[in-house]
Amino acid sequence: MTEAKKRDRWGPIGFILAASGSAIGLGNIVFFSANAYRYGAGAFYIPYLVALIVLGVPVMIMELGLGHRTQRAFPEALSRSVGTAGEFIGWWAVLNATIICMYYITILSWVLGMWIGAFGPLWEPKQAVEAFNLEAGSVPFSVAYFFKMITSHRVLLFVPIIWLLNVAIVWKGTKSIEAAVTLFVPLMWVMMIILIVRGLTLPNGIQGAYRLFTPDFKVIFSRPEVWHGAFGQMFFTLSLGFGIMTAYASYLPKNSDQINNSLMICCMNCGFEFIAGLAIFSLLFAFAIVPAATTFSMTFFVIPRGISEFPWGVKFFGVMFFTLLLLAGISSSISLIEAFVSAVMDKYGWSRKRTVIGFAIIGCLGSLIFAAPRIVDASLSHNGTLGLSLLDMADHWAFNYGLLLVGFCECLIIGWKYGAKRLRMFINEHSNLRLGAWFDVLIKFVAPALILIILLTNGLKWIRSGHIYGEEIIPGKSFAARLVVLAWLLFTIVGAAALTFSKTYEEEPTENNSPEASK
Numbered sequence: 083m084t085e086a087k088k089r090d091r092w093g094p095i096g097f098i099l100a101a102s103g104s105a106i107g108l109g110n111i112v113f114f115s116a117n118a119y120r121y122g123a124g125a126f127y128i129p130y131l132v133a134l135i136v137l138g139v140p141v142m143i144m145e146l147g148l149g150h151r152t153q154r155a156f157p158e159a160l161s162r163s164v165g166t167a168g169e170f171i172g173w174w175a176v177l178n179a180t181i182i183c184m185y186y187i188t189i190l191s192w193v194l195g196m197w198i199g200a201f202g203p204l205w206e207p208k209q210a211v212e213a214f215n216l217e218a219g220s221v222p223f224s225v226a227y228f229f230k231m232i233t234s235h236r237v238l239l240f241v242p243i244i245w246l247l248n249v250a251i252v253w254k255g256t257k258s259i260e261a262a263v264t265l266f267v268p269l270m271w272v273m274m275i276i277l278i279v280r281g282l283t284l285p286n287g288i289q290g291a292y293r294l295f296t297p298d299f300k301v302i303f304s305r306p307e308v309w310h311g312a313f314g315q316m317f318f319t320l321s322l323g324f325g326i327m328t329a330y331a332s333y334l335p336k337n338s339d340q341i342n343n344s345l346m347i348c349c350m351n352c353g354f355e356f357i358a359g360l361a362i363f364s365l366l367f368a369f370a371i372v373p374a375a376t377t378f379s380m381t382f383f384v385i386p387r388g389i390s391e392f393p394w395g396v397k398f399f400g401v402m403f404f405t406l407l408l409l410a411g412i413s414s415s416i417s418l419i420e421a422f423v424s425a426v427m428d429k430y431g432w433s434r435k436r437t438v439i440g441f442a443i444i445g446c447l448g449s450l451i452f453a454a455p456r457i458v459d460a461s462l463s464h465n466g467t468l469g470l471s472l473l474d475m476a477d478h479w480a481f482n483y484g485l486l487l488v489g490f491c492e493c494l495i496i497g498w499k500y501g502a503k504r505l506r507m508f509i510n511e512h513s514n515l516r517l518g519a520w521f522d523v524l525i526k527f528v529a530p531a532l533i534l535i536i537l538l539t540n541g542l543k544w545i546r547s548g549h550i551y552g553e554e555i556i557p558g559k560s561f562a563a564r565l566v567v568l569a570w571l572l573f574t575i576v577g578a579a580a581l582t583f584s585k586t587y588e589e590e591p592t593e594n595n596s597p598e599a600s601k
């Protein structure tokens with residue numbers, strides 16, 4: 083047997099820790115709060131809860147069920163279930179996840195830069211940004227430190243460091259991943275709880291909690307982008323549409339319960355997201371900070387500014403906040419890597435080490451490409467074509483559209499071609515709770531219809547406005563913008579086709595990979 087055929091197995095709590103660690107990431111701590119703030123706080127959480135129930139939970143059950151049934155990563159799991167079209171969707175998902183993984187690690191390298199700064203230099207009140215000719219004190223200290231850091235050559239060191247950490251964790255598969263998440267996940271919860279207690283006990287902190295949970299029905303029904311934001315966020319935050327959950331579930335023993343697992347992962351993830359939202363909103367309200375509501379400003383400028391106003395323990399809380407981001411981010415980035423590594427090992431029978439090294443070299447180059455423009459020419463940030471915007475543009479397509487399109491296709495092919503009922507029967511055989519026919523209705527009709535409405539409504543909006551990325555970034559018709567769309571399509575669609583047709587899967591099921599054996 084080749085290495086690929088002796089499938090790794092999780093230990094008793096390895097799967098839940100790894101899957102919830104994958105779900106809990108930068109998305110929970112900063113993207114949720116930034117989205118909630120952007121869409122008016124109380125207007126966001128109702129679409130978010132709807133997305134959780136009609137999309138998050140059923141798609142999570144479906145992705146785990148697929149991995150458990152086939153004992154294979156996403157492309158082969160879909161290939162075994164519905165044939166070539168399924169495999170193509172699987173590779174498309176994994177390649178889209180690869181782009182996300184590259185820029186996710188670029189962001190983590192900036193987090194590492196801020197973490198180092200949090201021990202001292204970050205908090206210096208007056209800092210100049212030479213690259214922008216900004217004198218000391220002309221911009222807030224966190225903004226100055228961040229721009230100095232991301233335009234410096236140090237980032238070229240931070241990116242490989244984060245990649246090396248990831249490589250070390252996925253090096254021995256489930257064994258090394260489990261060891262890391264057993265440390266990371268409990269620590270993340272402890273740190274988050276400390277932060278929320280600190281936030282809510284600040285004078286006025288509790289007002290932030292009220293703001294977050296006061297619904298704003300006017301916005302919910304008048305702005306389609308709130309729904310788009312909530313549905314995109316749901317896929318991202320639960321790590322759905324990447325192939326991650328199927329890969330992780332393929333390492334589960336045959337008697338595991340996917341309904342129970344799905345509910346646990348969804349509850350842990352969304353619970354973490356809510357308490358993170360509470361902590362961040364309490365900070366904003368306690369110090370009356372009005373953020374420019376972008377994700378980066380929230381993470382890198384606004385939260386450090388709030389922490390700097392604490393009456394005591396500024397360095398302690400600052401280091402803790404960036405440690406929390408690093409742990410949460412790395413427990414997610416390893417899962418993005420594993421989605422690709424397990425898929426390639428399954429298809430080509432390569433050894434884990436060879437696959438991990440190959441992927442890390444390409445991935446690290448990709449992360450450097452996302453980091454480099456600012457370092458090469460700091461002034462790029464002023465015309466906004468290649469600085470942060472290269473990352474923004476890739477994120478726009480891979481996050482907002484890639485994940486939803488993959489979700490739409492997987493619901494249709496599993497719901498209609500493989501049969502939602504067939505998958506439900508398999509899942510029910512191994513579970514204490516039972517899925518009813520409502521699962522079929524959600525997967526076949528409700529989830530794809532909602533995703534389609536959201537994609538079309540937003541698509542029409544940018545066709546009318548002529549701004550693909552929203553006026554505040556750059557016009558969609560610019561050369562750079564078109565180039566990024568083309569690169570994204572080439573990498574994901576053409577790449578998926580090439581991987582799908584490059585080799586067919588071995589016909590012979592092995593002892594422990596056959597669907598029948600796992601029933």
Ligand code: ALA
Pocket residue numbers: 104105106107108109110318319320321414
């Ligand atoms: N689910 C991961 C996050 O939220 C990717 O960051």
